[in-house]
Amino acid sequence: MALVLRFGRGDAARCRFAVSPLQETMTALLVLKNPGRHGWYPTWLRDVRRDLAGLDLRLLSVAAPSHGHGPDFLWPSPTSPLTTIEDDLAQVQATDPRIVTAQLAAHARRLASRTVPVDVYRALIGDPVTARDTLVAQQRLAWQALVAPLWDRMRGLLDADITSRSRQLADGGLEGLFAGLHQRAVWKNDELHLTGFQRGTVDLRGRGLVLVPTAFGWPNLGIGPTDDVSTTPPALVYPMLGAARLWEPATPPPVIIRLLGAGRASVLAETVIPSTTSGIAQRVDLAPATVSQHLAVLRDAGLVTPKRHGREVLYRQTPLAAALLRSDPLPSTEPYRSGDNGLSTRPGGRAIYD
Template sequence: MIQIEFSDADLATVRLAHSPMVEVVTSTFALYRPSKYWMYRSWRSRVAPQLPRAGLETFLAVTTGPNCFVPDFLSPVPVGARPRLEEELAVIGATPLEQVAAEVHAAWAGHPAPPEILRFEHDPRRALDDLVRQIRRYFELAIAPFWPRLRAVVESDIARRARTAAERTPRALVSGLHPRLDWDGATLHIGYTRDDHWGLDGHGLALLPAGFAGPSMYTVSAAPSGRALWYPPRGYGRVWDQPAPVQPSAALAAVLGHTRASVLTLLAMPHSTGEVASVLGLSPATASHHLTTLRDAGLVAGDRVGRRLRYLRTGLGEQLANAS
């Protein structure tokens, strides 16, 4: 059992973010542990054949060691809500070389290490530079083609949790996060066989949804940049499905009209006005009209992400869509 000292007062420290490097790290689990991460089969079949020719020897050696340990410095706890990959790579590249070497070798402790790992002992600066370059290349091959869909699922989860916390209580940020997690108001309990007990020690708690986390939850308990929980966002399995035609239920269409019901059905995940228009074959003006009507009825709400306003169903909208 993993136990994290976490009181009601600590709710004020909770924040949500989406980290490209957490997706990179968890994607290696999905890549090399197919029986547990079976839901990524279609992604794996597209990505795996490209890797042997991509010059990723150092990256793969570091992330797939025999001890099933990925160095902590590869996933710095983000400061902002939406860090860019280059920002996180800059943090990784600035990691003290002694820490880099120690964590890389820990992944291979007790096993013969390949040359790519031994380099971190003899020439850690160059080895780290090569690792950063190869992470960038891996992201281009394995993550970037799916990034818009990953981001959409994660943004949906973040917006939904934030809105639920505002409509109910801040406890909603933590409750229901994962089936293995329970909170008694003083301690977070995570039902894994590994025993671990720690507190926030003055750090905030970052909740990091990761589309590649699969069925698992992961903890970051000792990073200089903070404490974190990685968890699978709601609906992460839809990232790998082919988009299906939007078809509202007959009952919902009878209440709202077919077009407006289609918009509400679509907004199970966040979409901008332009995206709603494109998916449903509407003019931008028509899409905007229906979004405004649904917003005024309290069924959807807008959340600005960068320069773009994206709409998502509210709790009331969820109830109506799911009840119909």
């Protein structure tokens, strides 16, 4: 079975990338409900269970099933790589009550075979405005407990994925982009074939396609909305590159600690994922002012480079820093090249997200 996305005139030009904090929140909730999905979540699960104590997420948990289809309005299509959680929640809050009624009623019918607390079920099929507002409030609580502590690091990875995919798109067009996006996404004859979905055809009708990398959704592929009447472009949610790095500790080699000092080496190691000053400070347990000073020195040494991302500045390692942080020594026979700050790099010593 395959769902076919049919590209017409203007659709290729309207393909764009976006991120969604709410998408990650909802997917994290699914991981919480089914912790056996992947093997790298135990540490995260241990940490967030403490933060969830006392939170009432029952209605949201029932509205976001572990398997099958849930109400589409809870998963709005993001519009930009700079989307914030407030942008996402505002979209949900603005959902027409008639749409809320229809989608929650359809979801309630799908729950017929499940045991749902009476008060939660009544809330699901009751006043649509109250249900919508309750769901938005619970989404915000879920975001704060599940994703917000990770968001700076996560967004750095998402941004790196978009940079890499954008280059693929520029170099090889849609065919080059989809060739390595996901094994279930196949481009042929100006159509994108998504295997494993219910058979059907979606004419994009000039709406284009929103491409949304995800961390918590790894390794799955998602798509929506796919109805014929929606004016919203479908969002194709795909696993981001380097998802495992989100859970790996950024530990600098001992020789780099001796060279730079423990604090500055830790800051440098954290920039393997593009990050803000405050995000790094939180992860290395240093004052933001101290991290800012370390970053200034590392920038002057050519080890990190800043890049503005909306209102924030993200710092990322340069190829030189990636070479320094390699566990194996650099070969002494490599010739010096200008611009290397007196050090040479071997082919392949470039940063993963360069």
